[in-house]
Amino acid sequence: MMGLQVAVLCVVLFAPIAWMVMASLKPSTEITRFPPELFFSPTLENYRQLFGRTDFLENTLNSFYVTLGSTALGLLLAVPAAYAISWHRLVWPATLTLFARMAPGTLFLLPWFLMFSQVGLSGTHAALIITHTVITVPIILWTLLPHFDGLPRELTESAQIDGCGAWRILFWIVLPVVMPGLVVATILAFIFSWNYFLFALALSGISSKTAIVASFNFIGEGVTNWGALMAAATVIALPPILLTLLIQRKLVAGLAVGAVKG
Amino acid sequence: MSAQRAASLQALMWPAVLFVFLMVVFPFGFAFWLSLHDYKIGQTIRFTGLENFLLIWRDELFWNGFRLTLQLYGLSLVLQLVLGVALGLLLNRIQRMRSLVRTLMVSPFMLPPVVIGMMAIVILDPGMGVVNHLLKSAHLPTSLFLASTEGVIYTIVLIDTWQWTPFVALIVLGGLQALPQRIYEAAAIDGARGWRELVYITLPMLGPTILTAAVLRSVDLLRFFDVIYITTQGGPGYASTTLNIYAYKKAFDFADVGYASALMITLSTIVFAAVLVFSQFRKKVSW
Numbered sequence: 001m002m003g004l005q006v007a008v009l010c011v012v013l014f015a016p017i018a019w020m021v022m023a024s025l026k027p028s029t030e031i032t033r034f035p036p037e038l039f040f041s042p043t044l045e046n047y048r049q050l051f052g053r054t055d056f057l058e059n060t061l062n063s064f065y066v067t068l069g070s071t072a073l074g075l076l077l078a079v080p081a082a083y084a085i086s087w088h089r090l091v092w093p094a095t096l097t098l099f100a101r102m103a104p105g106t107l108f109l110l111p112w113f114l115m116f117s118q119v120g121l122s123g124t125h126a127a128l129i130i131t132h133t134v135i136t137v138p139i140i141l142w143t144l145l146p147h148f149d150g151l152p153r154e155l156t157e158s159a160q161i162d163g164c165g166a167w168r169i170l171f172w173i174v175l176p177v178v179m180p181g182l183v184v185a186t187i188l189a190f191i192f193s194w195n196y197f198l199f200a201l202a203l204s205g206i207s208s209k210t211a212i213v214a215s216f217n218f219i220g221e222g223v224t225n226w227g228a229l230m231a232a233a234t235v236i237a238l239p240p241i242l243l244t245l246l247i248q249r250k251l252v253a254g255l256a257v258g259a260v261k262g
Numbered sequence: 263m264s265a266q267r268a269a270s271l272q273a274l275m276w277p278a279v280l281f282v283f284l285m286v287v288f289p290f291g292f293a294f295w296l297s298l299h300d301y302k303i304g305q306t307i308r309f310t311g312l313e314n315f316l317l318i319w320r321d322e323l324f325w326n327g328f329r330l331t332l333q334l335y336g337l338s339l340v341l342q343l344v345l346g347v348a349l350g351l352l353l354n355r356i357q358r359m360r361s362l363v364r365t366l367m368v369s370p371f372m373l374p375p376v377v378i379g380m381m382a383i384v385i386l387d388p389g390m391g392v393v394n395h396l397l398k399s400a401h402l403p404t405s406l407f408l409a410s411t412e413g414v415i416y417t418i419v420l421i422d423t424w425q426w427t428p429f430v431a432l433i434v435l436g437g438l439q440a441l442p443q444r445i446y447e448a449a450a451i452d453g454a455r456g457w458r459e460l461v462y463i464t465l466p467m468l469g470p471t472i473l474t475a476a477v478l479r480s481v482d483l484l485r486f487f488d489v490i491y492i493t494t495q496g497g498p499g500y501a502s503t504t505l506n507i508y509a510y511k512k513a514f515d516f517a518d519v520g521y522a523s524a525l526m527i528t529l530s531t532i533v534f535a536a537v538l539v540f541s542q543f544r545k546k547v548s549w
Contacts, residue, residue: 005352006363013366013428016381017373019392023384031384034395081278084271093279100286102533104485106510107526110296110519111289134285137278166271195374197488202514212376216492219383226384233380237373244372245365 020237024230031226046227047235056232059214062125063236066210067194069129074136074189079182082141083170086148094145097138105198108134112203123205131199136189143188147181148174187247191240211236290530297524303517314524324525326500327508330415331532334504335483337419338426342479343472345423346430351460353431354438367428379492382408382421408493411501418490418502422483430475437471438464477540484533505529 023031025042050056078097085093112131113122121127151174159169175182200210215232297314301307318324356363370378385391386407394404407417441464449455449463487506490496496503496511503511506529513522 002352002355006356006359009349009352010363010366012424013370016385016424017369019385020377020381032390034392035399036392077278077281080274084273084275087271090275093275093282096279096282096287099290100282102481102537103286103290103530104487104506104509104526104533106485106487106506106513107293107523107530108286108289109510110513110523110526111292112285114292115289130285133281137281141278166274170274191372195372197375197492201491202510212374215376215380219380219492229380230384233377237377240372240374241369244368 017237020230020233023226024234026227028225028227031230046225046231049225050228050231050235054214054218055209056211056214056235059209059211060235062204062208063194063210063212065125066128066132066200066208067190069125070132070136070193071186071189073129073133074140074193075186077133078137078140078185079144079175080167080170081137082144083148083174085141086145086151094141097141100134101138109198109202112199116203123203123208125208127203128200128208128210131203132193132196135196136193139189139192140185143185144178144181147178151177184247187243191243194239293523294527296520297527299520301520303519307520310520314521315528317521318524318528323500323503323508324505327503327505330502331484331486331504331506334415334419334422334486335480337416338422338483339476339479341419341423342427342430343476345427346475347434347465347468347472349427349431350434350438351464353435364432367432370425371429373425375488376492378421378425379489382417382489382493386417409498411498414494414498414502418493421489421493422486425489426479426482430479433475433478434468434471437468441467473540473543477537480536480540481533484536485529505532 022036022038022040024046025044026040027043027045030037030040081093084090108131112127116122116124116127121130155177156169156173159173164173195212197212197216200213201216204210204213211232215229215236218229218232298309298311299307300310300313353360353363353367386393388394388404388406388409391407393407397404405413405417408414410417445463445467446459449459485506486504487510490502490504490507491510494502496507505525509522509525509529512518512525516522
C-alpha cells in the first residue's frame, strides 16, 4: 500500500519533467501525438534550431554572467557580514536583509529603473548583477549564520593575540572550518539567481537579455514550435537540477533556516 | 577583547549593510515617495499626497486583484499544508530508496519558474495538451485550464501546489525526525496509536514546523508573480490579474509610476502584516 503511494507520488512529481525532456528530443510532429510514444528515436533537431536560429547561445551566456557575477558579489558582501553579525550576536542587520526576502520584487523595479538610468547603467550586465545580488545576499547570509554561530570563540582568539587582522582571520582560519556551509550557500545563491525572472524581465536590455527572459519571449511571440520551446526549457532547467543533486540533503535545511531563526 | 578589534570586526559588516541600504531601503523609501505623486513617464511629476491611495480604494481592478490574491493564497496554502503534512508523514515511514524519492521531491521547486510556466503551457494546452487527451480518454470533462476565465486561478493553484507541496513535505519531514522518540514510547504505553497518536501527539508537536512552512509559503504566495505572468500575463481578461501582476502592468504597460508605486506599497504592507501575524502566532505555539 505504502509502496503504491510512493510510486504514485513519484510519477506525479516527475511526469511533467520527463515529458518536457522527451518532447525536447522528439520531432515537432510527434510531440502532440496521443497516445504519446514512449519509445522513439531521439533527435537533437530542436536544440539545433534553438541555438542556430536564435540568439539563445548569447542569452545563455548572459545568464551565466549575471548568475556568476551576483553569486560572487553576494559572497564578497555577505560572508564577512555574516561573520561579523554572528560574532557580535547582532540582530538588526540580519533582519534588514530579510526585508529584501519578503518585499515583493515589483516594489523595487521602478526606483531601480530610475536609479540605473541616472547613472547610465540601464540594460547593462552590471545592473542585472547588482539587482540579482539583492537575492543572493540574504540567502548566503542566512545559510551561513548558523555555521558561524556554531564556531568556538577560542578558534580565533589565539590568532587575534598573534595580531592577525580581521580579514586574514576570516580567510585563513574561519572559512576553512565552515566550508560545507559555504558550499551550500554558494549553490543556493547560484540556483536562486539563475532562476529569478522578474528583475531581468523588467531591467535587461537587448545585449544583456538572459535565457530566462528569452524563453519567456518565445512564448509571447506565439511560437507554436513546442519542440524548440521544450529544448529551451530543458537547457534552462539543467544547471539548477545538476546543482540540486549535489547538495539535495542540505538544501531544505538551508532554505528553511531564515524562517526558523527569524 | 580590545575595543579596537571589536570595531574592526564590525567593519566587515558595513559593505553589505551599505549595499542593502542603497538597493533595498532607499528604493523602498523612493517607492513610497513616488506613491505620493502623480507621475506618468513623459509627464511632469506632481505631489498629490494620499490621492493615489484613495484612488486605489475606489479601483475595481484593485479589488479584483485583491480577491484573486486572497483566493490564490488561501486555496494554495491550505492545499499545500494539508498535502505537505500527509506527504511528510508518508516519507517518514519510507525505508527503501529514500535518497531517490528525496531527489524527485526537490526537483519541482528548484526548477526556474519560467520552466514551470513553459511545461504548464504545453501540457495543459486546451487543444493539444496531454492532460486533456488523458481526460478525454478517461471520459472525463476536459478543461480550458489557463485559457478559462473561471478556471485559470484554480489552474495556477494546482501548478503552484505541484511545485511547492514537496517543499512543505520536506520541512515537515525535518520536523518529524527532530521529535523526541521518548514521547512515542510513553504514548504507546498509554495505548495511543494510529490516528490518536497523530492527532494528539504528532500534529501538536509539529505546530512550529508547520507554521514555519506557512510563513515561507505565505510570503511567496502573496507576492506571487512569475508563473502567473509567464503563463497568462494576468489573463484571460483580468481573470488572473493578482495585485502584483496589476501593479506591474500599471508600471510597465501604462507607465503610471505614481499609482503603480502606491499599489506596490499596499501589497508590501499586506505581506508584512501577514508575516507579523504569523510570527506572533508562532511565539505562542513554540515549546
